[in-house]
Amino acid sequence: MNKHRLISIFRFDTIRGRIRAYTIAIVCIPITIAALFFIFFQQERLIENEKKQLAEILGQNKNTIKAYVDVCFQDVLFLTKVIKAHRSDMESAAKEFSDYDESHTGISAAVFVNAQGISEIDSMGKPGLYGGDRYYFKQAMMGLSAITTGIKGRVSGKPVCMFSMPVTNQAGEFDGVVFLSILVGELDAWLHGSFVPDKQGLILCDAQGNILAPHRAVASNADDAARQIPLQLMQLGEAGQIFVNDQGVRMLGASVAVGHGGWRLVYFRSVDEILAGYRWLTIFVGLGSLCAVLFMMPLMLRFCRSIEAPLEELTAYALELRKNNYEATGQLCDQKNMPSELRILFDAFTVMSFRVARQIKKAEAVSLKDALTGLHNRRFLQAMGAEFLKKTHSAGQQCACLMLDIDHFKSINDTFGHNVGDMVLQHTARIINASVRSADLLVRYGGEEFVVLVACKDARQGEELAHRIRHAVAAHPLLSDGNELSVTISIGVAVCADMANMAESPESAEAALAVMLIRADKALYAAKEAGRDAVVVAA
Structure with missing residues (x-):
């Protein structure tokens, strides 16, 4: 934008300049005040403070959960020692397992x-189950301890978390596996009371994303598989990051590994919730914006009242003209308080629209009429032919296209002159016009050719009309300077019977019209080849 254009936009002696200046002031002042208060004072600082608190909370709870896992594995280690000590006396070992469970x-x-892989001891009293296909058993065979989650206990049928450790015999060979089975609900209850603090949005999950705690994040039905958190949350760092969730909400989240088993502690919270606690800032910004608006309101109202109504009326008037509704008129309700520029503009626009409408009507009338014969011309056929086809189809009829050509017209021009040729065209046009109905569409197609679109029941009816026109022309010779000049015509007839898609698609009607004209033209050529003064129906 150049300098002169920029100056013209903000000139106060024009309506355009006033609108630009006042609009920018009304919009920018409140927004600028709000932005300054919010951006430069609080928003980023609030987010950073929340990140620091988040790091502290994750660190505290990470140690709590790690301690819980260590206690569980210590208990499993104790039970493996019981098995080794009582391998030859499994009844004693079973009693100690039962005492531990109680x-x-x-x-x-x-x-x-x-x-x-067969359970020999089960504190629930259901030994003999096969567990050789379980993850914990396979890990134990490799000499590894394991935490297994995301499965259902074969006895309880409920989601469980299993802490397992391999058992070896005196020779150091694999002798089985001991595991503690803890219902996810029990694990959740313990951790729920241990989180420091019990902060909403803090979630414990396994390596696969299955949620273990707290209770409000676990599936409400204990028989259902545990819910999972998105992979996006598990991949967040410990320092905290801003991300957008699946619902398009900006969130602050973090994730930290808690050690053995791939467990992770995840925290997330919407940014809106974080900022919602500082209501005083929102109120202060709102009051500042309100004061700015109130300061500008008198000026805005005074200016808007003087231009809103006439501009709306002028706009409505212009829209009607754009719809080619040239009969519409524009009236100003209150000219007293209107700026002089608007009055001049409205008057000039009204006069101009009347003149344009008058010229357009004249041009449309001339452009659709043939000056020599007074019939509609080829342009009218292109504009209204497809609509004629659709109306014929809506009435349940077929459409016949008659293409007529005056025989030996070039010889008439060469022999008698172009004045007589024009008289032949006018004479033939009158006869054809008298032979068709007012509902039919008759146009001078070009040169000595005419086209008639007529609604009919079948091709035979269209052919009969063609013969009537041909006989009428032949029976009425042209009288010129006391002499009779015989005139004959050749006619090609084509019928459009398949019009199933015309109601839905204007393009289909236009295509059907074009095909029908081509077929009628070929039939006309065949009539000429047959000796002229003939009618040929397209196959």
């Missing part, structure tokens, strides 16, 4: 599975 209320079952 003294630990959060434990669902304490189980020993032998090297063949």
Whole structure:
């Protein structure tokens, strides 16, 4: 934008300049005040403070969960020692497993599975189950401890978390596996009371994303598989990051590994919730914006009242003219308080629209009429032919196209002159016009050719009309200077019977019209070849 254009936009002696200046002031002042208060004082600082608190919370709870896992594995280690000490007396070992289960209320079952994968000891009293296909058993065979989540206990049928450790015999060979089975609900209850603080948005999940705690994030039905958190959350760093969730909400989140088993502690919270606690800032910004608007309001109202109504009326008037509704008129309700520029503009626009409408009507009338014969011309056929086809189809009829050509017209021009040729065209046009109905569409197609579109029941009816026209022309010779000049015509007839798609698609009607004209032209050529003064119907 050049300098002169910029100056013209903000000139106060024009309506355009006033609108630009006042609009920019009304919009920019409140927004600028709000932006300054919010951006430069609080928003980023609030987010950073939340990140720091988040890092502290994750660190505290990470240690709590790690301690819980260590305690569970210590208990499993104790039970493996029981098995080694009583391998030859499994009844004693089973009693100690049972005593352990009774003294630990959060434990669902304490189980020993032998090297063949069969449970020999089950504190729930259901030994003999096969567990050789379980993840914990396969890990134990490799000498590894494991935490297994995301599965259902074969006895309880409920989601469980399993802490397992391999058992070896005196020779150091694999002799089975001991595991503690803890219901996810029990694990959730313990951790729910241990989180520091019990902060909403803090979630414990396993390596696969299955949620273990807290209770409000776990599936409401204990028989259902555990819910999972998105991979996006698990991949967040410890320092905290801003991200956008699947619902398009900006969130602050972080994720930290808690050690053995791939467990992760995840936290997320919407940015809107973080900022919602500082209501005083929002109120202060709102009051500032309101003061700015109130300061500008008198000026805005005074200016708008003087231009709103006439501009709206002028706009409505212009829209009607754009719709080719040239009969519409524009009237100003209140000219007293209107700026002089608007009055001049409205008067000039009204006069101009009347003149343009008058010229357009004249041009349209001339452009659609043939000056020599007074018939519609080829342009009218192109504009209204497709609509004629659709109306014929809507009435349940077929459409016949008659293409007529005056025989030996070039010889008439060469022999008698172009004045007589024009008289022949006018004479023939009158006869054809008298032979067709007012509802039919008759145009001078070009030169000595005419086209008639007529609604009919079948091709025979269109052919009969063609013969009537041909006989009428032949029976009425042209009288010129006391002499009779015989005139004959050749006619090609084509019928459009298949018009199934015309109602839905204007393009289909236009295409059908074009095809029908081509077929009628070929039939006309055949009539000429047959000796002229003939009618040929397209196959």
